[in-house]
Amino acid sequence: MSPKFREGRTDLLNSRTLNHPFAEKFLPVALMKFYTDVEVTGSHTEFYDKFGIRFEINTLFKYFWGSAYHK
Numbered sequence: 001m002s003p004k005f006r007e008g009r010t011d012l013l014n015s016r017t018l019n020h021p022f023a024e025k026f027l028p029v030a031l032m033k034f035y036t037d038v039e040v041t042g043s044h045t046e047f048y049d050k051f052g053i054r055f056e057i058n059t060l061f062k063y064f065w066g067s068a069y070h071k
Contacts, residue, residue, distance in 0.1 A: 018063060028064050031057050 017023060035057050038050045064070045 024069055028070060031060055
């Protein structure tokens with residue numbers, strides 16, 4: 001399978017998943033809660049871990065912000 005084909009399939013899966021009515025309604029709220037909960041992970045590397053996790057969540061927030069439903 002070529003990388004280009006995989007990228008197309010991944011984009012399609014992401015689009016279908018994030019545009020699903022259930023995800024549109026509940027995922028942003030759950031991500032907000034997780035974003036704040038990650039402040040204390042309980043790990044000895046929690047200070048550094050939270051930045052990586054929050055970076056990924058921010059990517060999803062930017063996607064949702066592009067949706068008229070979430071604005």
